[in-house]
Amino acid sequence: MRPIYLDCHATTPMDKRVLEAMMPFFTDYFGNASSVAHIYGWEAEAGIKKAREIIARAINAKENEIVFTSGATEADNLAIKGVAEAYFDKGKHIITVATEHKAVIEPCEYLMDLGFEVSFLPVNKNGLLDLDLLRQTIRDDTILVSVMAANNEIGVLQPLADIGQICHDRGVIFHTDAAQAIGKIPLDVQAMNIDLMSLTAHKIYGPKGIGALYIRRRNPRVKIASQIQGGGQENKIRSGTLCTPNIVGFGSAVEIAMNSMEKENQKQKKMRDYLWENISQLDGIILNGDLEKRLSGNLNISVEGVDGAALLLALQPTVAVSSGSACTSESTKPSHVLTALGHPKSLAQASLRFGIGRFNTDEEMEKVTEATLKAIRSLRKSH
Structure with a gap:
């Protein structure tokens, strides 16, 4: 019997409907979309065009503003390094947040080595950015602000529209990593004044x-310096033969998610609240992140009086859950997101991130709750 999967912020199982949409593009419609002289190329191009339309519609963008990438990490790198290279004559100051994904933080650190200045803004104890601090930090030489839509560890939703308005008013480009947000919360690049948005399919x-990067083409037109040359695909911004089956799958996944967003959010919030209400009956259980302004399927807690590694080990037979970002799960360092909330190392390491998804059930939540309570009590007794 495999453990119950509750790590949907790391990745999600593929929906069978998505796989069904993809399959013909592996075998029947296998052409290269750049081969425009025959039907094989046209078929691939048509599949890509449909996916591009769906993704653009989901965020209220234009089709030609969607650039396909290998995932959100590449999209983040393309956005941050691409803007830095295209606008360095205007300024070398970038603003981001201490709780960002490493795919944003590390490109910023790379740019610091090249002479850029980066302000890493703190968050308050519930994980939200102080908008007044953002206003104060923007300077005449600020070229980019990068703030993620939904945090991959604590699920906190930043006020994108407010941030976008602040950036727009000051003429600063606004990038958001929306890898965890697409299909889970409403996103509108026009209403929210978003200039660049990173997306991925596997969440x-x-x-x-x-994945994809949305790049605004009007009001203002955002310039991006290409980071991968050779072939000129994707408006010469991201060269390389497009992976048609994956792009078709991405479009299918977005379409399904958009159509079922409200229903799934209600279902996942109910499960999340059940977990929290039952586990929080124990003393020394701390909720990480704002309870209201967060993804419906996210619950991140720290547990006092237990060793984090021992807690994960005790839960393994019953539930597949993580203690932080899957991208850095091999690291023994405490989560940079939880330390940014002000937690000491011991508490930051003794955390659990429950990522509830489309295919989880109420019955599973009962088993997970029972296993978690049992593990915490047992470890505290032996401590």
């Missing part, structure tokens, strides 16, 4: 290895 029951 919403689509394939791994495919």
Whole structure:
């Protein structure tokens, strides 16, 4: 019997409907979309065009503003390094947040080595950015602000529209990593004044290895310096033969998620609240992040009086859950997100991130709750 999967912020199982949409593009419609002289190329191009339309519609963008990448990490790198290279004559100051994904933090650190200045803004104890501090930090030489839509560890939702308005008013480009947000919360690049948005498929029951970067083309037109040259695909911004099956799968996953967003959010919030209400009956259980302004399927807690590694080990037979970002799970360092909330190392390491998804059930939540309470009590007794 495999453990119950509750790590949907790391990745999600592919929806069978998505796989069904993809399959013909592996075997029947296998052409290269750049081969425009025959039907094989046209078929691939048509599949890509449809996916591009779906993704653009989901965020209220235009089709030609969607650039396909290998995932959100590449999209983040393309956005941050691409803006830095294209606008360095205007300024070398970038603003981001201490709780960002490493795919944002590390490109910023790389740019610091090249002479850029980066302000890493703190968050308050519930994980939200102080908008007044953001206003104060923007300077005449600030070229980019990068703030993620939904945090991958604590699920906190930043006020994108407010941030976008602040950036727009000051003429600063606004990038958001929306890998965890697409298909889970409403996103509107026009209403929210978002200039660049990173997306990925595998967080919403689509394939791994495919993502996209939205790049605004009007009011203002955002310039991006290409980071991968050779072939001129994707408006010369991201060269390389497009992976048609994955792109088709991405489009299918977004379409399904958009159509079922409200229903799934209600279902996942109910499960999340059940977990929290039952586990929080124990003393020394701390909720990480704002309870209201967060993804419906996210619950992140720290547990006093237990060793984090021992807690994960005790839960393994029953539930597949993580203690932080899956991208840095091999690290023994405490989560940079939880330390940014002000937690000491011991508490930051003794955390659990429950990522509830489309295919989880109420019955599973009962088993997970029982296993978690049992593990915590047992470890505290032996401590």
